[in-house]
Amino acid sequence: MDVITRDVNQFSSLTTTPCVLALGFFDGVHRGHQQVIATARRRAQALHLPLAVMTFDVHASQVIRTPRSDQFRYLTTVTQKAALMARLGVARLYVIHFTRAVAAMSAQAFVDQVIAPTLAQVVVAGFDYTFGVGGQATTATLMTLSRGRFEVITVQPVTVGAWKISSTRIRDLIGAGEITTAETLLGHPLTIAVTGHGRELVPELAKQQLPPPGRYRVTAGRHRAFTLTVTDANELVTGQAYTGPLTLGGWARLAGVSRASALG
Numbered sequence: 001m002d003v004i005t006r007d008v009n010q011f012s013s014l015t016t017t018p019c020v021l022a023l024g025f026f027d028g029v030h031r032g033h034q035q036v037i038a039t040a041r042r043r044a045q046a047l048h049l050p051l052a053v054m055t056f057d058v059h060a061s062q063v064i065r066t067p068r069s070d071q072f073r074y075l076t077t078v079t080q081k082a083a084l085m086a087r088l089g090v091a092r093l094y095v096i097h098f099t100r101a102v103a104a105m106s107a108q109a110f111v112d113q114v115i116a117p118t119l120a121q122v123v124v125a126g127f128d129y130t131f132g133v134g135g136q137a138t139t140a141t142l143m144t145l146s147r148g149r150f151e152v153i154t155v156q157p158v159t160v161g162a163w164k165i166s167s168t169r170i171r172d173l174i175g176a177g178e179i180t181t182a183e184t185l186l187g188h189p190l191t192i193a194v195t196g197h198g199r200e201l202v203p204e205l206a207k208q209q210l211p212p213p214g215r216y217r218v219t220a221g222r223h224r225a226f227t228l229t230v231t232d233a234n235e236l237v238t239g240q241a242y243t244g245p246l247t248l249g250g251w252a253r254l255a256g257v258s259r260a261s262a263l264g
């Protein structure tokens with residue numbers, strides 16, 4: 001898979017072959033996202049075109065300040081997103097640098113200056129995708145804005161019970177310690193990218209969604225299982241010192257340990 005990182009003003013210089021393009025932020029690459037990408041993949045296969053996805057490096061809420069911006073937490077780093085996308089058959093991942101200038105673009109400008117230069121023949125997005133300044137445009141309006149340059153496919157909601165699967169809901173579940181349910185909605189195990197600095201493991205993302213304070217068994221790589229503590233200050237502390245990058249999976253809460261003794 002090719003990862004193409006771009007500032008929005010570099011886009012007009014893109015020369016590339018046509019593609020089928022899926023649009024969204026895709027934090028967590030959950031089962032709803034997987035449906036969007038699978039829909040695009042089927043169309044790409046039928047048309048013998050490469051499957052491409054366009055995402056942003058930074059979430060919109062971190063650029064456009066709202067009362068909820070401070071509470072926002074990420075599920076996946078760009079690297080994790082890219083690895084999950086590669087497994088779904090994505091050939092080309094566009095990572096657009098999301099800035100105030102991008103947020104201020106009209107929907108038509110975004111279509112003309114960012115989507116069209118990818119030479120997308122088909123654009124696929126979910127039923128609730130919005131874009132353009134103030135989130136002005138939807139998947140339905142995308143068809144008009146395409147001005148005949150591409151076809152638009154809208155993916156219907158993937159739900160569990162009455163709920164649409166969403167990154168927001170998965171963040172809330174992880175934050176509430178409902179890791180198994182979160183993983184069901186994700187469609188893959190929860191993994192958190194960290195770097196060991198002695199006994200502290202520092203998440204790669206400053207704003208990483210973590211499980212609540214407590215003691216957990218985790219795995220790093222295929223075999224190494226160990227315990228760690230998520231402290232009340234949201235720090236990850238292990239018994240053994242380690243230096244370097246780790247991907248923590250296999251999250252299981254150790255039952256019957258109170259917060260106070262978990263820190264001891």
Ligand SMILES: Cc1cc2nc3c(=O)[nH]c(=O)nc-3n(C[C@H](O)[C@H](O)[C@H](O)COP(=O)(O)O)c2cc1C
Binds near residue numbers: 064132
């Ligand atoms: C060109 C462009 C401009 C955008 N401008 C805004 C904006 O002004 N305000 C906003 O809340 N979101 C803006 N967005 C973000 C989307 O509308 C959408 O709300 C955002 O991706 C939310 O992601 P979420 O569903 O993961 O919360 C913009 C997106 C694009 C592509």
Ligand SMILES: Nc1ncnc2c1ncn2[C@@H]1O[C@H](COP(=O)(O)OP(=O)(O)OP(=O)(O)O)[C@@H](O)[C@H]1O
Binds near residue numbers: 026
């Ligand atoms: N459950 C779902 N069913 C179908 N499409 C979905 C679903 N969730 C997201 N999508 C689509 O996937 C793309 C990426 O969505 P986005 O990154 O906004 O995820 P989200 O889970 O809706 O996030 P948030 O909870 O922050 O709103 C968009 O095109 C969106 O419409």
